[in-house]
Amino acid sequence: MSERDPLEGLRPAPVKQDFSQPFWDGAAQGKFLLQYCPESGKYQFYPRPVSVQTGKRNLEWREVSGRGTVYSHTVTYRSPIPVKGIKPYIVALVELEEGVRVMANLIGCPVEAVKIGMAVKLAWVKAGEDNFPAFEPA
Amino acid sequence: MPQRDIAIIGASETKIELRSGRTTYDLAGEAMAGALASAGLEKHEIDGLAVTSCFSDAGNPFFSPILAGYLGLQLDWCQTTDLGGAGATGSVARAAMAIRAGLCHTVLVLSADAQSSDNRGDIRGFRGEFQYPVGIMGPPGYFGLLSNRYDHQYGLDPRALAKLAVTQRDHALLNPLACDKLRKPLTEADYLASPMISHPIRMLDCVMVADGASACIVTTTERAKAIGVKRMAHPIGYGERVNHLEAENCPDITKVGQEVAGAKALAQAGMKIGDIKQFHPYDDFLIAIILQMEGLGFCKPGEGCKYVLEHDFHFNGDLPLNTGGGQISAGQAGLAGGAHNLTEALRQLFGEAGERQVKDRSNAMVTGIGWIPYGRNWGSSTVLVLEAG
Numbered sequence: 001m002s003e004r005d006p007l008e009g010l011r012p013a014p015v016k017q018d019f020s021q022p023f024w025d026g027a028a029q030g031k032f033l034l035q036y037c038p039e040s041g042k043y044q045f046y047p048r049p050v051s052v053q054t055g056k057r058n059l060e061w062r063e064v065s066g067r068g069t070v071y072s073h074t075v076t077y078r079s080p081i082p083v084k085g086i087k088p089y090i091v092a093l094v095e096l097e098e099g100v101r102v103m104a105n106l107i108g109c110p111v112e113a114v115k116i117g118m119a120v121k122l123a124w125v126k127a128g129e130d131n132f133p134a135f136e137p138a
Numbered sequence: 139m140p141q142r143d144i145a146i147i148g149a150s151e152t153k154i155e156l157r158s159g160r161t162t163y164d165l166a167g168e169a170m171a172g173a174l175a176s177a178g179l180e181k182h183e184i185d186g187l188a189v190t191s192c193f194s195d196a197g198n199p200f201f202s203p204i205l206a207g208y209l210g211l212q213l214d215w216c217q218t219t220d221l222g223g224a225g226a227t228g229s230v231a232r233a234a235m236a237i238r239a240g241l242c243h244t245v246l247v248l249s250a251d252a253q254s255s256d257n258r259g260d261i262r263g264f265r266g267e268f269q270y271p272v273g274i275m276g277p278p279g280y281f282g283l284l285s286n287r288y289d290h291q292y293g294l295d296p297r298a299l300a301k302l303a304v305t306q307r308d309h310a311l312l313n314p315l316a317c318d319k320l321r322k323p324l325t326e327a328d329y330l331a332s333p334m335i336s337h338p339i340r341m342l343d344c345v346m347v348a349d350g351a352s353a354c355i356v357t358t359t360e361r362a363k364a365i366g367v368k369r370m371a372h373p374i375g376y377g378e379r380v381n382h383l384e385a386e387n388c389p390d391i392t393k394v395g396q397e398v399a400g401a402k403a404l405a406q407a408g409m410k411i412g413d414i415k416q417f418h419p420y421d422d423f424l425i426a427i428i429l430q431m432e433g434l435g436f437c438k439p440g441e442g443c444k445y446v447l448e449h450d451f452h453f454n455g456d457l458p459l460n461t462g463g464g465q466i467s468a469g470q471a472g473l474a475g476g477a478h479n480l481t482e483a484l485r486q487l488f489g490e491a492g493e494r495q496v497k498d499r500s501n502a503m504v505t506g507i508g509w510i511p512y513g514r515n516w517g518s519s520t521v522l523v524l525e526a527g
Contacts, residue, residue, distance in 0.1 A: 017267060071287065072283040074275075091274045
């Protein structure tokens with residue numbers, strides 16, 4: 001737990017799907033990779049075994065900017081992570097410039113300062129031993 | 139012309155209890171015995187079973203036939219419906235289809251769960267990978283995201299949510315089957331003072347998970363008349379939408395699948411939304427009621443709070459709503475919770491709702507909601523229109 005990130009050191013390790021391994025490999029190198037469907041020209045998140053647009057298995061992995069805006073948010077007062085005395089923290093639904101939404105913690109932001117539409121940028125945190133996407137005010 | 143060839147002829151619900159220590163099978167047995175008595179039917183008449191999935195027996199890949207065995211049922215059609223809280227309404231539609239297809243003639247539609255006593259749910263997929271590390275507080279967290287977006291787009295009035303909470307609680311006080319822990323009077327001030335779980339979701343916005351079961355019996359209208367059934371309810375319209383707007387990466391998360399499912403159900407029933415005499419919406423969170431009112435056309439998008447403040451939803455008001463207390467004030471019997479709203483509608487249509495009986499019991503609309511996808515509105519949406527016969 002830190003002032004900047006109340007969940008620091010507390011996030012459970014992700015249980016990974018086989019087809020999402022490139023995401024985790026990219027994360028380990030500090031690269032935010034998303035699946036891209038070449039036929040529709042659309043990105044998608046979370047990783048899937050097929051394009052959600054076409055159902056085909058011709059997805060590519062592309063590095064994205066990590067820039068976006070807050071689409072919605074909620075301040076968590078009762079956490080499912082079993083720790084006593086945890087500070088309230090922000091879960092945001094962030095809309096990336098590439099046109100997908102990512103659910104993530106907004107860190108380095110007082111809970112009363114979060115606003116829909118605010119600009120945010122990627123900030124890696126740890127979930128277990130893995131790099132995991134979070135965001136901070138841009 | 140709506141079809142009236144299918145009839146629901148009996149309905150039953152157990153007491154909803156917190157940590158009852160009972161099994162799904164015992165709760166199911168009580169619900170079935172009650173439904174048979176309500177229908178005036180012998181058990182051997184049942185030749186079909188549609189049962190909702192449950193948390194307390196999750197992981198059992200043979201749930202419906204094992205349950206049928208416990209209940210002594212020999213069947214020609216047997217299935218589990220895994221639409222979560224939309225499972226009960228979905229099961230009525232599936233039962234009607236199976237009967238019309240000639241697979242069986244009399245179906246027990248059953249929902250039972252003891253989630254507060256024994257939760258064996260292990261929901262995998264994206265949850266373990268991308269949800270749990272974020273620490274979102276499950277459904278209250280998702281409904282927090284949804285509520286803040288709604289507030290941003292339209293303005294969310296806590297007085298409207300409080301009014302729904304109080305109305306449903308008033309109904310639970312009149313329902314002896316509602317969970318005892320919740321059968322205490324509630325005021326607007328109580329709602330507004332209830333602790334924050336995941337802003338702006340308060341404790342009193344949420345259902346409390348409990349144990350319980352409901353059952354109803356679906357057969358042909360012809361058969362119902364032949365055995366001398368005096369009152370029945372016809373399912374005359376049904377719509378279902380799973381993963382509404384799934385192909386859109388960035389949908390408006392205030393849009394609900396009931397928009398599509400409701401239009402389909404009303405068209406089948408040959409009705410307009412203004413023809414609905416009582417409304418039993420699935421209520422895991424109070425704002426879900428408001429979003430459904432908008433999606434179904436009781437009012438325009440963004441006008442749900444105003445609509446709530448302008449109407450009386452008591453059993454003797456202008457649009458009776460969740461007259462059994464709803465799940466929020468009667469308790470949510472796990473994944474069987476959606477059957478509470480259905481069973482209350484049937485009791486009302488049968489004229490058997492006791493001191494909370496509505497005056498005009500000619501029809502009712504019941505909805506279902508099930509599961510929550512990643513960063514979206516809820517995943518399963520059902521709408522069922524019932525007509526008294």
